[in-house]
Amino acid sequence: MTGRKTTIHLEDDADRWRWVCPRGHRTWEPTNYHFWCAKCARQWSQDDEFSPEFDELRDKRSGETKTREEIRLVTPAGPYEHREGSA
Numbered sequence: 001m002t003g004r005k006t007t008i009h010l011e012d013d014a015d016r017w018r019w020v021c022p023r024g025h026r027t028w029e030p031t032n033y034h035f036w037c038a039k040c041a042r043q044w045s046q047d048d049e050f051s052p053e054f055d056e057l058r059d060k061r062s063g064e065t066k067t068r069e070e071i072r073l074v075t076p077a078g079p080y081e082h083r084e085g086s087a
């Protein structure tokens with residue numbers, strides 16, 4: 001691992017506007033190893049090939065995608081990833 005991660009502040013409006021789910025929604029939330037999108041979940045049906053769970057967020061500014069592992073999530077209380085497990 002090179003250790004250079006993209007930081008996203010979960011409560012920051014600018015970050016929330018910039019980072020979207022693969023289908024362009026801003027209603028995603030992090031899970032332990034993935035992301036989950038409320039709007040995708042609402043639209044999802046079993047015939048759909050996509051899943052409301054995904055592991056890449058899209059940067060609207062550059063069009064690039066970043067995987068969960070390349071992203072460091074920060075909440076007002078501190079880094080999201082250390083909330084669980086043995087840190």
Ligand SMILES: [Zn+2]
Pocket residue numbers: 021022023024025026027037038039040041
């Ligand atoms: Zn979505």
